[in-house]
Amino acid sequence: MKQDLFPQLNSKERYGLIAMLVLISFCFILSILLRNCNNNFDQQDSLVFQKEWNQLEQSDTGSYQKNRNINNANLFYFDPNALDSMDFVRLGLENKTIHYLINWRNKGKIFYKKEDFKALYTLSPETYLALEPFIQIENTKTNNHYKAYPSAPNNVNLNRCDAATLELLKGIGPVLAQKIIQYREVLGGFLTLEQLLEIYKFHDTTYNYLKEKIVINPQDVNIMELNHIDIERLSKHPYIGETMAKNILMYGKDIGGYRNISQLRQVPLMNDKKYRKIAPYFKIE
Numbered sequence: 216m217k218q219d220l221f222p223q224l225n226s227k228e229r230y231g232l233i234a235m236l237v238l239i240s241f242c243f244i245l246s247i248l249l250r251n252c253n254n255n256f257d258q259q260d261s262l263v264f265q266k267e268w269n270q271l272e273q274s275d276t277g278s279y280q281k282n283r284n285i286n287n288a289n290l291f292y293f294d295p296n297a298l299d300s301m302d303f304v305r306l307g308l309e310n311k312t313i314h315y316l317i318n319w320r321n322k323g324k325i326f327y328k329k330e331d332f333k334a335l336y337t338l339s340p341e342t343y344l345a346l347e348p349f350i351q352i353e354n355t356k357t358n359n360h361y362k363a364y365p366s367a368p369n370n371v372n373l374n375r376c377d378a379a380t381l382e383l384l385k386g387i388g389p390v391l392a393q394k395i396i397q398y399r400e401v402l403g404g405f406l407t408l409e410q411l412l413e414i415y416k417f418h419d420t421t422y423n424y425l426k427e428k429i430v431i432n433p434q435d436v437n438i439m440e441l442n443h444i445d446i447e448r449l450s451k452h453p454y455i456g457e458t459m460a461k462n463i464l465m466y467g468k469d470i471g472g473y474r475n476i477s478q479l480r481q482v483p484l485m486n487d488k489k490y491r492k493i494a495p496y497f498k499i500e
Contacts, residue, residue, distance in 0.1 A: 290307075292349050292350075293349060293350065294352055295332050295352070296326050300378075313389050314390055318386070318388050321385050322385070372429075372430055373399070374431060374432060374435035378395075384424070384428055385424050386420065391421075395414065402452070403496050404433075407431065408426060438496060439497055440499070440500055441463075444464075454493045458484070462484055473499055476499060477494075479493070
C-alpha cells in the first residue's frame with residue numbers, strides 16, 4: 216500500500232508544493248549555469264587582455280631593440296655629407312640605414328640642413344631626434360668639397376682596395392663591399408672582373424658601371440704552391456671544395472708530386488671547365 220508523504224495536505228496543496236520545489240530547483244540550476252557562463256566570459260576577457268598586453272610588450276621591445284644601438288652609442292658632432300661608413304656605425308646607425316645613406320650620397324645627394332637627414336630611408340623618428348642636436352652641416356654653397364664628393368674614384372685596384380674605397384663606387388654599399396672583400400680573400404684575388412658576378416645578388420647594372428672604374432692586376436693574386444698546399448686552405452677555395460681538394464692531394468701523392476699544372480686534368484672528378492678556373496691559382500716551384 217502506497218504511503219502518503221503529506222497526509223495533512225489535500226491534493227491541491229500537494230500540487231502547489233511540488234510546483235514550488237520544481238521552480239526552486241530550476242532557479243538553482245539556472246544560477247549555476249549563469250555562474251559558469253560568467254566564468255567563461257571572464258576567461259575569454261582575460262585571454263583577450265593578455266593577448267593585447269603581449270602585443271604591446273612586443274611593440275615596446277621592438278622599439279627598444281631598434282633604438283638600442285643609438286642609445287648605447289657615443290654620440291659626437293658630425294656632418295652627414297662628410298662622415299664615412301665606420302663613423303656612422305659609431306653613431307649607432309643600423310647597417311641597412313648606412314647602406315641607403317652611402318648610396319644616396321654616391322648618387323649626388325647633399326644635406327643642406329638638419330631636416331634633410333630626417334628623410335633618410337629606414338631612419339626612425341626616435342633615432343633622428345637623438346642625432347639631431349649633433350648634426351653640424353658646413354656651408355655647402357661655399358664649400359666645394361661636397362660638389363666633388365659624388366664623383367667616384369677611377370682605376371680602383373680591386374685586389375688591393377679596402378671596403379671604404381669600394382663604397383665610394385656607385386651601387387656598392389657597406390654590405391656588398393664587405394662581400395667583395397670576403398670573396399677576394401677566399402678566392403686569393405680576382406683574375407677577371409667577371410668573377411664579381413659570382414657574388415650573391417651582384418647586379419648587372421653595378422657590374423657594367425664598374426667596368427669603367429676598376430682595374431685588376433693579376434700580380435696581386437695569391438698563387439698557391441701546388442705541392443705544398445694543405446687540405447684546409449685548399450678546400451676553402453670557392454672553385455674547389457673539400458672533395459676536390461682531397462682528390463688533388465691524393466693524386467699528387469700517387470704520382471710523387473706534380474711536375475706541371477696540366478697534370479691537374481687527371482685528377483678524379485676534374486673537367487675542363489673546372490680546370491680552367493682553378494689552374495691560374497696554382498704554381499709549381
